[in-house]
Structures are given as structure tokens and as C-alpha cells.
Amino acid sequence: MKHVLAIDQGTTGTTALVISADGKIVGRGYQEITQHFPQPGWVEHDADEILERTLLAAREAIAESKVPPDVIGITNQRETVVVWHRDTGKPLARAIVWQDRRTTERCAELKSRTSWIAERTGLRPDPYFSATKIEWLLKRPEIAFVARNGRLLIGTIDTWLIWKLTGGKVHATDPTNASRTLLFDIQKLRWSKELCALFHVPFEALPEVRPSAGDFGRTVTAFFGRSIPITGVAGDQQAALFGQGCCGEGQAKNTYGTGAFLLLNTGRKVPRPGEGLLGTVACDERGQPAYALETSIFIAGAAIQWLRDGLGILHNAAESERLARSIDSNDGVYFVPALVGLGAPNWEPNARGTVVGLTRGTGRAHFARAALEAMAYGTAEMLAVMAKRGKVKFDTLRVDGGASANNWLLQFQADILGIAVERPDIIETTALGAAGLAGIAGGVWSSAAEFIGTRQFARFTPEMPRETASELVNGWQRAVRAALFWARDKGEPSPTTKPKRKKARIPTGNVKVIARKNSGRGGKGQSR
Numbered sequence: 001m002k003h004v005l006a007i008d009q010g011t012t013g014t015t016a017l018v019i020s021a022d023g024k025i026v027g028r029g030y031q032e033i034t035q036h037f038p039q040p041g042w043v044e045h046d047a048d049e050i051l052e053r054t055l056l057a058a059r060e061a062i063a064e065s066k067v068p069p070d071v072i073g074i075t076n077q078r079e080t081v082v083v084w085h086r087d088t089g090k091p092l093a094r095a096i097v098w099q100d101r102r103t104t105e106r107c108a109e110l111k112s113r114t115s116w117i118a119e120r121t122g123l124r125p126d127p128y129f130s131a132t133k134i135e136w137l138l139k140r141p142e143i144a145f146v147a148r149n150g151r152l153l154i155g156t157i158d159t160w161l162i163w164k165l166t167g168g169k170v171h172a173t174d175p176t177n178a179s180r181t182l183l184f185d186i187q188k189l190r191w192s193k194e195l196c197a198l199f200h201v202p203f204e205a206l207p208e209v210r211p212s213a214g215d216f217g218r219t220v221t222a223f224f225g226r227s228i229p230i231t232g233v234a235g236d237q238q239a240a241l242f243g244q245g246c247c248g249e250g251q252a253k254n255t256y257g258t259g260a261f262l263l264l265n266t267g268r269k270v271p272r273p274g275e276g277l278l279g280t281v282a283c284d285e286r287g288q289p290a291y292a293l294e295t296s297i298f299i300a301g302a303a304i305q306w307l308r309d310g311l312g313i314l315h316n317a318a319e320s321e322r323l324a325r326s327i328d329s330n331d332g333v334y335f336v337p338a339l340v341g342l343g344a345p346n347w348e349p350n351a352r353g354t355v356v357g358l359t360r361g362t363g364r365a366h367f368a369r370a371a372l373e374a375m376a377y378g379t380a381e382m383l384a385v386m387a388k389r390g391k392v393k394f395d396t397l398r399v400d401g402g403a404s405a406n407n408w409l410l411q412f413q414a415d416i417l418g419i420a421v422e423r424p425d426i427i428e429t430t431a432l433g434a435a436g437l438a439g440i441a442g443g444v445w446s447s448a449a450e451f452i453g454t455r456q457f458a459r460f461t462p463e464m465p466r467e468t469a470s471e472l473v474n475g476w477q478r479a480v481r482a483a484l485f486w487a488r489d490k491g492e493p494s495p496t497t498k499p500k501r502k503k504a505r506i507p508t509g510n511v512k513v514i515a516r517k518n519s520g521r522g523g524k525g526q527s528r
Contacts, residue, residue, distance in 0.1 A: 003021070003069045004070065004444055005018055006432065007073070007074045009054055010077055016030070016060065019432070023451075028064060029057035031060075035097075041101040041102060041104075043096075047160055059224070068224070072219065072228050074230065080098050081134055081155070081181075082159075082160045083154050089168055101127045102136060106132045113198070117195070118279075120185045120186070121184060121279075123180070134154055150204065154207070155207050156177045156180070162216050172207050173207045176235040176282060178281070179281035189281070212287045213438070214441055231442040232435070234433060234434060240253060241263045242436055245452035248267065250395070255401040256401035258305075259300050261294070262295050262296070264394065266291045275344060276295055277294065278295065287441060293389065295385075298341065302339065304320050304372075314364075314368060317402075320368040323364060332357035332475065335354075336356075339353045342484070346484060350487040356478075356479045357479075375409060380473070395420070399421055401427065415469055436448065
């Protein structure tokens with residue numbers, strides 16, 4: 001039986017899984033990586049440490065499996081960038097992490113170019129993406145010197161690992177990672193010289209773009225005791241989309257984490273970004289480029305954490321399911337979890353968490369249920385926007401992430417959407433996606449269908465009458481409007497409130513006072 005080593009290099013650590021052709025995890029390894037915060041808003045990683053910890057995690061997984069892998073798949077934190085010297089293989093600076101905000105001012109300068117950039121990349125100028133990070137690094141004299149001499153190499157974390165694992169023989173990435181840099185034309189599926197010029201990035205220092213399921217070279221024998229082909233590469237969210245089997249138009253996945261990551265496959269249709277949605281490159285069933293719309297909901301599982309840690313309403317996250325089941329209705333209680341503002345589709349940074357519908361009968365079960373319901377409403381709202389903008393229909397939502405273990409939430413999600421919700425037996429879908437891409441290219445599985453066929457899914461189908469679901473959604477929309485009104489109301493009197501009359505101000509100073517007789521009480525003339 002053949003086996004795949006899946007390397008999932010994430011923001012806080014590297015997970016490695018050895019997965020057999022029948023879909024079982026037979027080996028596992030994990031290593032944390034150090035987070036560096038040199039200044040407020042700056043986040044960095046040591047690229048050499050990432051390589052070291054990745055090798056340790058992979059060796060742990062191989063040792064536990066007791067079998068040598070046939071191929072390797074890599075998935076990674078996407079927008080994080082590394083620059084290194086072609087000759088020495090040494091990083092010229094710490095990697096700048098996707099979370100880093102040091103280029104905020106530069107992105108603000110690019111506001112007038114937003115439409116032009118979005119048309120080519122599906123993205124908008126933001127420190128989140130790689131281009132301004134690279135531009136910032138190239139302002140350092142020692143890095144600029146290496147670039148001028150043609151010895152600079154640039155890459156996201158997948159590129160760095162591939163280059164090191166192959167002993168410097170392959171400098172490559174895949175379209176999914178390239179599409180997160182602000183330097184890649186997603187319509188032409190190639191690096192854009194115009195975008196490189198805009199961000200002052202040397203075109204020749206960028207990696208070759210190869211298909212996600214394809215040839216990325218072979219590892220140096222010394223790393224794993226044998227030379228192993230690297231045959232699959234994808235950014236983490238696109239890998240999760242593929243790992244969920246969402247390879248065709250209209251298939252969607254949602255990761256319920258601290259926030260929620262939604263991706264909707266639009267097939268061959270290049271998506272139009274806007275309304276808080278980004279266009280990105282994904283994978284079809286052969287690991288070739290397809291397209292997807294992507295968005296994130298700021299607060300999902302974090303609302304449950306807040307109920308537990310901030311208010312003490314829950315003893316643990318799992319208790320939310322029992323409490324939600326303990327009442328037959330939300331009794332009109334809605335929670336808009338705008339704890340860090342509202343994102344798409346409303347985009348109101350001044351919004352704050354809002355609970356409406358409280359009565360003397362409201363208890364902690366209502367709070368728990370309202371927090372879970374909010375995840376489902378937010379997901380349904382964004383999927384509707386995505387389907388309309390991507391001009392596709394979807395009939396199933398596949399889910400993963402910590403909160404997907406909550407059966408009540410998934411049933412409610414199916415009821416609100418009016419479609420089936422499916423949860424895989426293994427929710428580490430990011431690593432699974434990397435394994436699937438590598439296995440299809442490396443002959444472990446003959447097709448995506450065979451790969452997904454190794455998975456089992458728990459299926460939740462709608463049970464609630466559509467009228468009831470519509471009433472609940474209407475209530476949620478009312479609650480959102482209330483949160484928006486509170487955020488946007490500046491405390492001025494409403495149009496229906498009669499303002500108090502101000503007393504007339506008596507002029508003073510060098511003003512001529514004219515006296516006249518007054519026939520009313522007081523007798524004497526008054527000033528006017």
C-alpha cells in the first residue's frame with residue numbers, strides 16, 4: 001500500500017501526517033515554531049527554524065508510521081514571505097508573517113489603484129498580502145544589493161521548503177500560493193510584470209509557478225533516508241477546500257475556527273471581488289487551476305470563548321450544545337457578535353457586540369444558543385452573497401474546524417441554509433488536501449473521486465420548515481440593523497424629537513441700544 005507524507009506548515013507550528021492509500025492516518029508529528037514580535041503590529045518567523053521544525057515533525061510522523069512515504073504534499077501559511085541568497089541558501093531577514101501590519105501606510109497610498117489591482121489579482125491592497133512585505137524588505141540596503149546582483153530568491157513558505165528540501169534544485173510555487181501575493185495575474189495565471197513594477201519587486205527573483213498537483217522535485221536523501229518526490233502543493237485554505245472534495249463549481253466549505261473561513265469554488269469563472277469577497281485560485285479535480293471566492297467572518301468560535309472566559313456563562317465550549325438543546329426556541333434573543341466590528345457584507349468597524357430581545361425569562365441557555373445561531377446566520381448571509389457574485393449555485397456545505405464538532409450547530413446550519421451540511425470523519429482537511437494533491441500526481445489515488453471516497457461524512461439535512469427559517473433570518477437581520485444603527489448614531493436628536501428652543505442672546509459690546517415704549521407690564525422701555 002502506498003503512503004503520502006502531508007506537511008502542514010502553519011502559523012504556530014508544523015503538523016505532519018502519514019496517510020495511507022485507504023485514507024487512514026498512520027503517523028503523526030507536530031512541532032511548534034517561535035513567534036517574534038519586534039514592534040507593535042510586526043510579526044516575524046525564523047525561516048531556518050521553520051525548516052528545522054518541519055523536518056522534526058515529518059521524521060516523527062514517519063517513525064510512528066513505520067513506513068517510508070512514496071510522495072510528499074506541502075500546504076502552508078499563505079502570505080508569509082522569505083527572501084534568501086541564491087548561493088548561500090541563508091535567509092537575509094526573518095520571514096514577515098501574514099498577520100504583520102507594518103505596511104499599512106503603503107497600502108493606504110495605493111487606494112487609488114484598488115480597482116486596477118483587484119481586476120488583475122482578485123485582491124485589494126492590504127498588509128495581509130505579500131507584495132508590500134517584499135517591497136519593504138527590498139528597502140534594506142543589504143537585500144537590495146543582493147537583488148541588484150541577481151542573487152536574490154523570493155518565496156512564500158512552500159517555496160522556501162521546496163528549495164531547501166530539494167537541495168536548492170527547485171525554486172517553485174503553485175498558483176494557489178502565487179494568487180495571494182498581489183503579484184500574480186489570476187486571469188492569465190502568471191506573474192505580472194506590471195504588478196512587479198508597481199511594488200518594485202524583481203521579476204527574476206520570483207519562483208516558477210507549477211500546477212498544484214505536479215512535479216516539485218525530489219528531496220535530498222539525507223533528510224528522510226531516501227529521495228522522495230514532492231508532488232502536491234497548495235496554500236492552506238485552498239488545500240482545505242480540496243481536502244473537503246470541493247473541486248467543482250458550486251461546492252463550498254466553511255471552517256469554523258476563532259473566525260470562519262468560507263470558500264466557494266466558481267470553477268472556470270474568474271470571480272469578481274467586492275462586498276468583502278476576494279477572488280483566488282483554487283484547484284479542480286486534477287489539481288489544475290480553478291477559481292474560488294473567499295471571505296472570512298471575524299468572530300465565530302471566539303463568541304463561545306467569550307461566553308466561557310469573559311462572562312463565565314459556559315464551563316467549556318462543549319456545554320454550548322447541551323444548553324442550546326435545552327430550549328425549544330431562541331425566544332427572540334439574538335446575539336450579533338461584532339466584538340471587533342462587523343466585517344462583510346456590512347463593513348462597519350464601529351459596530352460592537354449587541355444582544356437584543358432580553359426578558360426576565362432569558363437565561364444562559366439563550367446566550368449559548370444565540371452565539372451558535374449567529375455562526376449559522378453569518379455563514380448563510382455570506383454564502384448567499386458569494387453565490388450571487390460568483391453566479392453559481394451550491395447544494396451542499398462541507399464544514400470543518402473546532403466548532404464543527406457541535407451537532408446542534410450543524411443541524412441548525414442546514415435548517416437555515418435549506419441544504420445539506422457535511423462533516424468529514426477527519427477534520428484536519430488542510431493536511432488532507434495536500435495529501436490528496438500529492439497522491440493524485442504521485443499515483444496513490446487515480447482521481448479526486450477515489451481520494452474523497454476514502455472519507456466518510458456525517459450528513460445533516462434540513463428539517464425546519466422554510467417559513468420558520470425565514471422568520472429566524474428576518475429576526476437576525478433586525479438585530480444586525482440595530483447593531484448598525486447604534487454604531488452609526490452620533491447621539492444627535494432624531495427627526496421626531498423637537499429640539500428645545502434656545503433663549504435669544506442679548507447683544508453686548510459695541511451695539512447701539514434703541515429704547516422704545518412698552519405698553520405691557522413693566523412700563524419702561526426694553527432693549528431690542
